[in-house]
Amino acid sequence: xxxxxxxxxxxxxxxxxxxxxxxxxxxxxxxxxxxxxxxxxxxxxxxxxxxxxxxxxxxxxxxxxxxxxxxxxxxxxxxxxxxxxxxxxxxxxxxxxxxxxxxxxxxxxxxxxxxxxxxxxxxxxxxxxxxxxxxxxxxxxxxxxxxxxxxxxxxxxxxxxxxxxxxxxxxxxxxxxxxxxxxxxxxxxxxxxxxxxxxxxxxxxxxxxxxxxxxxxxxxxxxxxxxxxxxxxxxxxxxxxxxxxxxxxxxxxxxxxxxxxxxxxxxxxxxxxxxxxxxxxxxxxxxxxxxxxxxxxxxxxxxxxxxxxxxxxxxxxxxxxxxxxxxxxxxxxxxxxxxxxxxxxxxxxxxxxxxxxxxxxxxxxxxxxxxxxxxxxxxxxxxxxxxxxxxxxxxxxxxxxxxxxxxxxxxxxxxxxxxxxxxxxxxxxxxxxxxxxxxxxxxxxxxxxxxxxxxxxxxx
Numbered sequence: 001x002x003x004x005x006x007x008x009x010x011x012x013x014x015x016x017x018x019x020x021x022x023x024x025x026x027x028x029x030x031x032x033x034x035x036x037x038x039x040x041x042x043x044x045x046x047x048x049x050x051x052x053x054x055x056x057x058x059x060x061x062x063x064x065x066x067x068x069x070x071x072x073x074x075x076x077x078x079x080x081x082x083x084x085x086x087x088x089x090x091x092x093x094x095x096x097x098x099x100x101x102x103x104x105x106x107x108x109x110x111x112x113x114x115x116x117x118x119x120x121x122x123x124x125x126x127x128x129x130x131x132x133x134x135x136x137x138x139x140x141x142x143x144x145x146x147x148x149x150x151x152x153x154x155x156x157x158x159x160x161x162x163x164x165x166x167x168x169x170x171x172x173x174x175x176x177x178x179x180x181x182x183x184x185x186x187x188x189x190x191x192x193x194x195x196x197x198x199x200x201x202x203x204x205x206x207x208x209x210x211x212x213x214x215x216x217x218x219x220x221x222x223x224x225x226x227x228x229x230x231x232x233x234x235x236x237x238x239x240x241x242x243x244x245x246x247x248x249x250x251x252x253x254x255x256x257x258x259x260x261x262x263x264x265x266x267x268x269x270x271x272x273x274x275x276x277x278x279x280x281x282x283x284x285x286x287x288x289x290x291x292x293x294x295x296x297x298x299x300x301x302x303x304x305x306x307x308x309x310x311x312x313x314x315x316x317x318x319x320x321x322x323x324x325x326x327x328x329x330x331x332x333x334x335x336x337x338x339x340x341x342x343x344x345x346x347x348x349x350x351x352x353x354x355x356x357x358x359x360x361x362x363x364x365x366x367x368x369x370x371x372x373x374x375x376x377x378x379x380x381x382x383x384x385x386x387x388x389x390x391x392x393x394x395x396x397x398x399x400x401x402x403x404x405x406x407x408x409x410x411x412x413x414x415x416x417x418x419x420x421x422x423x424x425x426x427x428x429x430x431x432x433x434x435x436x437x438x439x440x441x442x443x444x445x446x447x448x449x450x451x452x453x454x455x456x457x458x459x460x
Contacts, residue, residue, distance in 0.1 A: 003072060008065040013263045014056045014219070016042065016063070018070050021052040027076045027112070030054050035067040043077065043219075045264065055260065057093075057219045076112065079227050080105030081234045085208050086178060089195060092212030092220035094227045098195075111226040113233055113287055122290040124324075127355040128244070128299060131167030131420035132160070134342035134413045135349075137430055138369055139327055142355035143170055143242060144290035146300040148250075150316050151329040152309040158190055159417050160329075160340045161246050161303055166203045167420045168244050171360075175295060176241045179207040182228035185214050185221050185252025208235075214252075221256035229287045229298070236296030243298050245288070250281075250304035254315045270314045278318045285322045311346075325349040338414040345377055361423045364453055367445040368430045372408070374444055375437060379405025397441065404436045431455060 007019040016032070024047050032040040032054075040063070046053040054070070056063075079094045080103045089098040096102060124144035130136055141147050151157035165179045181198075183191055191211045198204040208231050212224040225247050232243040247253075254273060261274035269275035288300040302323070306316050309331060320326055330343035356365040379401040386394055386402060394402065412429050415421060421429075434442060435455045442450060 002074070005070045005072075006068075008068055008070060009051075011060045011063050011065050014060060014217070014260070015045070015263055016054040016056060016060065016065075016070075018052045018054060020050050021047070021072070022050065024052040024072050025074075029073040029075055029077055031071040031073060032056070032063070033069045033071070034063060038062075044072070053264075055219055055263075057217055059217055076110050077223055077226075078108040079111055079230045080108050081231060082106040083239065085231055086235075087205050087207070089209040089211060090227070092184075092210060092216055092224035092227065094210070097211065109230050109234060111223060111230045112283070113226070113230060116287075116289065116291065120291050122292045122294075123354065124290060124297075124299075124351050125354045125360075126173070127171055127360045127423070128242075129167075129169055129171050129423055130164045131422075132163065132340060132342075133415055133421050133426040133429065134340065134344050134347075135164075135327060136421070136423055137365075137412070137426040138344050138372060139325065139342075139347045139349040140352035140355050140361075141168075141299065141301070141349065142351045143299055144288065144297045145325075145349070145351050146285050146288040146302070146323045147325050147327060147349055148316075148319050148323045149301060149303045149327045149329065150311060150319075151303060151305050152331055153305050153307075155305075155329045155331065155334055155341065156339065157248065157303050157305070157329060158186075158193060161248050161301070162194060162197045163340070163417055164301060165198070165207065165244070165246055166201050170242045171423070173242070176239075177206060178232075178235050178241045178243045179203065180210075180228045180232040180235070180243055180245045181207055182210040182212075182225050182245070182247045184212050184224050184247065184249055185216075185256065186211070186249065187214055218256040218259045221253055222260070225250075225253060225284050229284065232298045233287065236298045237291065237294055238296075240295040242296060245298060245300045246303065247284070247300065248303035250302050250319065251307065251315055254281075273314050277314065278321070281318055282322050285319070324351050333409065333413065336409065338409055339416055340413075342413055344373070344413065345380070362427055364445070364449040365423075365427060367449055368427060368434070368453075371434060371442055371444040372412070372430055375401060375404050375434065375441075376408050379403075379408065397438065400437055401441075404433060407436060408433055427453075 009017045009019050028044045030042045040058045042054040042056040045055045091097045124142040126143040128141045210228045232245045235241045236243045288298050290297040325348040327347045328343045330341050333341035382398040382402040
């Protein structure tokens with residue numbers, strides 16, 4: 001039986017304190033009825049004896065503490081799910097925002113998900129083709145991995161996210177592939193861009209979109225990624241689909257976390273963010289993975305904008321600790337007109353070795369990847385040297401490496417927003433570029449692969 005309370009002691013910002021409460025639980029959903037009959041929602045943040053602290057979802061304007069009624073609903077925030085969620089657009093609380101009908105649920109799932117027993121996890125080992133050479137060839141995404149994109153303000157991470165969502169597929173399996181896309185705290189223009197792009201390219205048919213706008217309440221931002229992951233877990237573990245979850249922008253999520261922490265008057269940690277931000281982020285990222293015996297899987301690409309392009313900032317720093325690598329976007333490459341401007345040298349995918357090679361991509365993938373990294377690093381060094389000493393000071397080999405670095409950025413990293421490259425095309429471009437260099441310099445590739453794949457030298 002639902003109990004109704006009229007014992008609201010005070011309302012401060014987005015928080016409400018209720019006295020004389022019996023049996024309230026942490027994270028429980030609360031309904032507040034105002035004098036005029038308007039309903040607002042909230043959740044329990046803290047219970048101390050018979051006092052409950054409630055976080056309001058829609059803000060506290062117009063609430064009179066003496067005239068409102070509070071009902072505790074006895075359950076957490078839930079998402080109604082069925083296969084009909086595919087092709088739909090929801091808000092941060094899972095309510096339709098595409099003017100379509102409400103979902104008739106097969107079941108209702110708690111958005112915090114069920115904990116996964118570590119021994120039930122399977123190791124990520126299958127290659128996911130994103131169609132983006134700098135990711136597929138050098139920082140490979142593997143099924144069940146969590147691979148964040150570290151971007152900066154004004155860089156085209158939205159375009160990259162939409163491109164991956166359109167193009168991503170698991171090679172060599174017949175299993176269905178779905179994309180769950182969660183946009184957290186983005187502007188109306190950005191939201192419109194994603195919805196239109198997905199609709200125009202037909203990607204929406206296999207996608208579920210959760211869109212939380214910048215003017216929506218902070219607490220909705222906290223719920224949005226969990227809504228998306230709950231939908232992903234349902235499609236993966238109950239409908240046996242491979243699900244790619246794209247979360248953009250995690251920075252907005254952390255700002256909402258900081259806002260709520262400040263409202264609760266908690267002692268701040270690094271740069272004003274709460275001390276439990278690491279734990280909170282891990283409850284999102286650790287919901288990626290594969291389960292032994294389950295066909296489906298959840299792969300995550302969280303996207304965050306680094307404040308002032310600083311990768312030591314708490315948000316990218318903690319994200320890098322929890323996740324399995326990072327793809328870093330470069331402002332310098334963006335200025336050169338490279339799209340997507342992925343800086344391959346500081347980028348890393350910790351599980352790439354497991355997802356490439358014979359039977360997965362191609363036998364020569366690991367060797368060419370190592371060689372491209374080494375040659376590009378040396379080419380950049382040579383270019384820096386040329387800036388200081390002049391080009392005349394470079395040896396002939398160094399000049400070739402400098403030429404390689406330029407061509408690599410132009411032809412391998414840069415590919416445009418709508419070019420979808422297969423892994424064979426990516427590897428072929430890699431070999432064409434390596435043909436610029438003398439064969440004696442290709443020390444990281446086995447001779448048998450050089451004989452088989454290295455093209456004849458031709459003038460570029």
